[in-house]
Amino acid sequence: MVSTPLLEAAELISRERVAPGFWCLGFRSPEIARRARPAHYVAIDLPGTFSVRLPLGIWTARDDTFTLLFREWGERTTRLACIADHEPLSIIGPLGNEFSLPDTGKRAVIVAGGIGVVPFWLLVRELLAAKVRTTVVLGARSKHMLVGVDELRALGADVKICTDDGSAGTRATALDLARELAPPDVFYGCGPPPLLRALSEHANAAGIPCQISMEETFGCSMGTCWGCVVPIRRGSPQAVGYPHASDEKREYDFARVCVDGTVFWSREILWNR
Amino acid sequence: MMGAGDDDALDLSVELGSLRLRNPIIAASGCYNRGAEFGRIMDVAAYGAVTLKSVTREPRLGNEMPRLLSTPGGLLNAIGLQGPGIAYFLEHEAPKLAAVPSAVIASVAGFSVAEFAEVASRMDGIPGIVAIELDVSCPNVDAEGACFAEDPASTAAVVEAVKARVTKVPVIAKLTPNVSDIKPVARAAEAAGADALSLINSLRGMSVDVDRARPWLANRSGGLTGPAIRPVGVYHVWEAATAVKIPIIGMGGIETGRDALEYLMAGATAISIGTANFRDPLAPLHVGETIAAELRKRSFTRVRSLTGMANPGFAGARA
Ligand SMILES: Cc1cc2nc3c(=O)[nH]c(=O)nc-3n(C[C@H](O)[C@H](O)[C@H](O)COP(=O)(O)OP(=O)(O)OC[C@H]3O[C@@H](n4cnc5c(N)ncnc54)[C@H](O)[C@@H]3O)c2cc1C
Ligand SMILES: Cc1cc2nc3c(=O)[nH]c(=O)nc-3n(C[C@H](O)[C@H](O)[C@H](O)COP(=O)(O)O)c2cc1C
Ligand code: FES
Numbered sequence: 001m002v003s004t005p006l007l008e009a010a011e012l013i014s015r016e017r018v019a020p021g022f023w024c025l026g027f028r029s030p031e032i033a034r035r036a037r038p039a040h041y042v043a044i045d046l047p048g049t050f051s052v053r054l055p056l057g058i059w060t061a062r063d064d065t066f067t068l069l070f071r072e073w074g075e076r077t078t079r080l081a082c083i084a085d086h087e088p089l090s091i092i093g094p095l096g097n098e099f100s101l102p103d104t105g106k107r108a109v110i111v112a113g114g115i116g117v118v119p120f121w122l123l124v125r126e127l128l129a130a131k132v133r134t135t136v137v138l139g140a141r142s143k144h145m146l147v148g149v150d151e152l153r154a155l156g157a158d159v160k161i162c163t164d165d166g167s168a169g170t171r172a173t174a175l176d177l178a179r180e181l182a183p184p185d186v187f188y189g190c191g192p193p194p195l196l197r198a199l200s201e202h203a204n205a206a207g208i209p210c211q212i213s214m215e216e217t218f219g220c221s222m223g224t225c226w227g228c229v230v231p232i233r234r235g236s237p238q239a240v241g242y243p244h245a246s247d248e249k250r251e252y253d254f255a256r257v258c259v260d261g262t263v264f265w266s267r268e269i270l271w272n273r
Numbered sequence: 274m275m276g277a278g279d280d281d282a283l284d285l286s287v288e289l290g291s292l293r294l295r296n297p298i299i300a301a302s303g304c305y306n307r308g309a310e311f312g313r314i315m316d317v318a319a320y321g322a323v324t325l326k327s328v329t330r331e332p333r334l335g336n337e338m339p340r341l342l343s344t345p346g347g348l349l350n351a352i353g354l355q356g357p358g359i360a361y362f363l364e365h366e367a368p369k370l371a372a373v374p375s376a377v378i379a380s381v382a383g384f385s386v387a388e389f390a391e392v393a394s395r396m397d398g399i400p401g402i403v404a405i406e407l408d409v410s411c412p413n414v415d416a417e418g419a420c421f422a423e424d425p426a427s428t429a430a431v432v433e434a435v436k437a438r439v440t441k442v443p444v445i446a447k448l449t450p451n452v453s454d455i456k457p458v459a460r461a462a463e464a465a466g467a468d469a470l471s472l473i474n475s476l477r478g479m480s481v482d483v484d485r486a487r488p489w490l491a492n493r494s495g496g497l498t499g500p501a502i503r504p505v506g507v508y509h510v511w512e513a514a515t516a517v518k519i520p521i522i523g524m525g526g527i528e529t530g531r532d533a534l535e536y537l538m539a540g541a542t543a544i545s546i547g548t549a550n551f552r553d554p555l556a557p558l559h560v561g562e563t564i565a566a567e568l569r570k571r572s573f574t575r576v577r578s579l580t581g582m583a584n585p586g587f588a589g590a591r592a
Pocket of ligand 3: 219256
């Protein structure tokens with residue numbers, strides 16, 4: 001299902017530096033908070049000099065507030081981290097499609113790398129409410145880049161952590177850890193592309209359905225600029241198909257991450273087209 | 274919210290050849306599709322017209338990723354004219370144009386004079402298309418990949434071939450800023466029969482990924498758009514307005530009403546907004562309100578009175 005977005009002025013109500021270079025900001029916006037579904041994101045207009053809206057995933061949503069959890073990547077995220085308190089920001093959201101849920105009693109394994117944890121607070125809350133047995137495997141380069149663990153545990157989730165350098169949890173990648181678990185009924189993934197690709201290949205080989213929330217550089221965040229596409233199996237329901245394209249042997253079409261995604265089935269994504 | 278056209282005392286309408294628009298604010302090609310996406314959060318009727326993404330003869334998958342980079346005050350893009358091609362466009366997209374709440378300007382891109390003429394002629398007379406814009410900023414495969422719009426003769430060849438086959442709607446030639454002097458190209462387009470000019474298209478640019486020591490865009494170079502390029506656009510519009518009599522649609526970095534006024538006063542009859550939609554989807558409303566306020570402040574009743582006001586060399590028809 002694709003969201004019904006709003007253009008809203010959301011007031012900044014909380015700011016916390018959760019790790020060096022990582023921030024959690026809270027906003028009051030009753031309608032966006034109420035409509036937020038797992039994997040939805042918002043597009044934020046930053047005050048000051050022009051830049052295109054910044055896309056960020058919705059982390060938590062409760063009552064009339066939602067939070068964003070982000071890293072200082074570059075210009076816009078650095079500016080967002082120092083927005084004045086109570087500044088109203090123009091936010092479009094929620095945007096994008098959402099994860100679909102398995103039936104009650106099934107088992108789900110979530111694989112997240114670093115800041116890729118963001119779409120999973122809402123998902124874990126939904127899965128637990130639907131009585132899906134859920135394990136989150138969260139990996140990061142090192143301890144100080146591991147964010148969101150406490151909030152997920154507070155929901156009651158089984159969270160396993162690992163780091164590349166062993167500074168927290170097991171010294172392993174999130175996928176290594178996930179492979180050691182009993183095969184689930186469904187995988188969910190978000191994080192760096194190499195992790196997502198490896199997870200997709202693992203899930204596809206094991207015949208386990210796997211939903212991936214993808215990321216690309218965005219321009220419009222609305223589906224009009226064609227800047228954010230990913231190659232998708234030709235004919236996939238999410239692909240923007242050009243049926244009579246002359247190169248009939250081509251296996252892929254493109255889909256826009258911003259409106260056709262961000263969530264795609266791993267079997268549909270053509271990583272090495 | 275008051276739309277730009279709601280103020281009875283003011284006449285915001287403009288004429289581009291035989292085409293009359295209810296207001297001079299146009300959505301730029303490649304940034305807006307048919308308006309349905311932005312229509313989810315605002316009233317697209319704020320635009321007097323919407324320009325469609327450029328259509329080529331064959332379907333095109335466009336460039337590899339990444340295609341975009343947010344840069345200071347702008348956006349660097351290399352989409353590569355992804356699109357379904359003219360046959361799919363006519364069959365599946367053209368029938369949906371009736372639902373667009375603004376006038377629709379179609380855009381054609383091509384890699385040869387013949388391609389432009391063919392695609393444009395197939396769009397001529399399609400219900401809902403009120404004008405055809407030619408994106409002549411593409412490489413000409415018949416001239417070793419040189420860009421049409423960088424050369425007056427190639428620009429004229431495209432316009433002439435299209436005008437010979439398009440008879441029902443005005444033809445707009447969209448020029449590139451990647452020239453040192455735009456006047457010869459503008460004159461050539463006018464002499465070849467263009468009913469109006471659009472300028473500017475994106476400015477060629479590039480960014481290097483220092484960490485990985487390679488170009489950031491998969492296509493290596495791209496087109497810079499957004500407020501960063503506005504002074505370049507205003508300059509080219511000013512120059513072209515001294516060289517031709519046909520109306521000019523000014524664009525490049527228009528974000529606010531004052532930006533639009535700069536273009537109008539430099540010599541534009543209408544203006545387009547592209548990249549600014551990616552920050553402020555309500556930009557056309559704000560621009561319309563500011564233009565209306567400026568007219569009242571100056572005791573003008575028609576937006577046409579602003580055109581070329583600041584430009585002593587303005588060669589077009591004064592309102
Ligand atoms: C749907 C979606 C949801 C997202 N959710 C989140 C989230 O919840 N949390 C989060 O932290 N991020 C998230 N992101 C990622 C975030 O939007 C991007 O990283 C965004 O580009 C950051 O913008 P910026 O202006 O701060 O950095 P940018 O200037 O856009 O830079 C982004 C990255 O590219 C690098 N870069 C930029 N220019 C160059 C160059 N010339 N050479 C080399 N490297 C360069 C920067 O160093 C940085 O790592 C999400 C992205 C999408 C598409
Ligand atoms: C993502 C993107 C795609 C574009 N695609 C086209 C196109 O297909 N044809 C065209 O004539 N111009 C295209 N343009 C150029 C715009 O129509 C406009 O001329 C340019 O962006 C300058 O205006 P702006 O600064 O308001 O965006 C594109 C611009 C952007 C940002
Ligand atoms: S960001 Fe523009 S189409 Fe996706």
